[in-house]
Amino acid sequence: MSARRLLLAALAWAFSLGAALGQGAADQSVGGILRLNLDDGPRLVAGVLVRIATPDGTAVGEARSDARGAWSVGLPAAGRYLVRLDPASLPSDLALRQGASGTLTIDVGSGEQAIVLFPLVLQGAVDRSDGPSIASRVLQSLVDGLVFGIVLAIAAVGLSLVYGVTGIVNFGHGDVVSFGALLAAFLNAAAGGPQADLFLAAAGAVALASVLGIPLEGLFRGVASRARDHFTILVFSIGLSFVLRHALLFVAGPFNQAYRQYQLQELYRLGPVVIAPRDLAVAIAAVLILVAVGFLLLRTRPGWAMRAVATNPGLAEQSGINVRRVQRLAWVLGTALAAAGGVLLAVSQQARWDIGYQLLMFMFAAVILGGIGTAFGALLGGLLIGVIAQASTLVVPPELKPVVAMVVLVATLMIRPAGLLNRARRVG
């Protein structure tokens, strides 16, 4: 058994431990896993001493982390405890993260299996002397950015398609993304669900979500028929997104939902960059979907009809195209793409009720950068935004990625509001 395999087995065990801790026996305990994430995977830390005491200093128990980095101490009663990591017992190359306390206070409820984590870092990691070189970090962020960008592109193409054909900016598009992701999680991993294979679950989620396009089209048509102006439709769309998002929160709860397969994998190493097989699979699936959409738009009659309606609805109608039907098709295709993007995103990020809403800012940036209403612009914009946002994490903290997307969006509007692929023309 190679060392890496051992590591993976340990990680799998850690996950099952986590699950067991979650379900739990009747008695309360406190435990955790001592690990740190290195560039080439997690490292589990064995032999570290953890002491538990009551707030007044009475010792309750102690434990040493085992080969898998896990430790656990049973507690006599519910209440407040101090958990102290003995720094002297850490391996010499490891330390607590600067500013992190080695003593943590925790309130344990009756029957609760509390989990305590200590942030560990490599000793002297700050000088990055043994970290990856700048060039390889740039390459790595390029690869990560392309994977994110191509998934983003799928969802953004859907947004742009609906806009191009119907003239409606659907602010609820992000919530359709979440809907797809959660639906797949239900089909794939939910306790009461069908436990379908991830591939089947994804296909099922996309198919089911695409049906949502029909009532959406009807709703927006109803509002448009009554609305005094275009503004009303936009406010309607944001209200709808609000309802949809909170319906998802109500049904699915505020938790992350992971898919069953593809949780733990060895990383492929290509020269200086690493990629998880699941990300590679996601990227390949995304490329296939995009090729299929491109084929549909460029080589099939419904695709021609959609592009015709997008270019000039009046003329399209005059030449015998059933505009209403084409618009419904655009809604169905748009929601299907949103759901597909959601599933692919959730394979690496886990499904959550607001995963798509978080993506919305990136989608808007992508669509506007590429040229709103153009499917291929959204594709290009998605890729660019993915790479730019990921590359920005080399300089700014990752939580500010949406801010970077915002900056690109504003810059596009200042310099070339029609976007990269639209002909430069008045859009006002």
Next chain:
Amino acid sequence: MTAILADALRAVLSTETAIFTLLAISLNLQYGYAGLLNFGQVGYMMVGGYGVAITVAVLGGPFWLGVVVALAASGMLSLLMGLPTLRLRADYFAIASLVIAEALRLLARSRWLEPLTGGVDGLTRFADGFFRGNPFSGSYTLGPWRFTADQLLVLAVAWVAVAAATLLVWRLVRSPWGRVVRAIREDEDAARAVGKPVFLYKMQCLVLGGVLSSLAGVLLAVHQQHVDPEAYLPVVTFYAYTGLILGGAGRTLGPVVGSAAFWLVLAATDSVIGRYGADAVALSAQQLATVRFMLVGLVLILLLRYRPDGVFARGRAA
């Protein structure tokens, strides 16, 4: 029953309602009259609140300077949102305003700006300058309600601000300036064709509405004596839209009546649930909050679907 009524009334007359009404008035100016779809209204509140908080609590300036900074910041935000988008179709401004407001919130809570904004914890202790020279003292009892002097001061200032803003908007939209603004909403090309500088008028509406929202933000910060990023979620903007559309956009009293009705219904529902027990509906507090958000959204979309001019509209608004 009377208890529920008292709860609801209290909510309607509260400082929060006044602040939301101010927000709805500013939205009315932008959306109702000028046709600016500002989905990032809450961003203005945020720069207002943080403008005061940072100036006073971090930089040690006086309170009045904080208000000046807050208003200046809202002007800058108007430029950021307006310059790239106001010459374009309405959709672009809607998108940009939503994205910019959310980006600002993420910036405020980032570790990067933590020395300035206090990060996730936010800032406190900046409102003393506001309460210095409070003409009220002691505590006051009004029917079933009791206020401390400080609470009463914020309450009074907030409602005076609502009255002043209503009056201001009422005067403005009936002026020649207001006629141009309404013409732009109805037909932008026509307004441009007769030589009106459309961009300039839109920008003025954006700045003016932004100043009002920013003031609402200052008041909220003073009222809570605390600012943190989670107070400026996009939800706030949706609430303001719901209130505005409930009362009727493009009417002077629309936002006032609408906000009052909105908070009345919301508080009454909360009160019923609070008194007759959340157990009766078998939902956790978190689920209840979610249901509440869903209902607000539902009200908004049903209004837009069936009564786009507000519940009190007789025919079409002018």
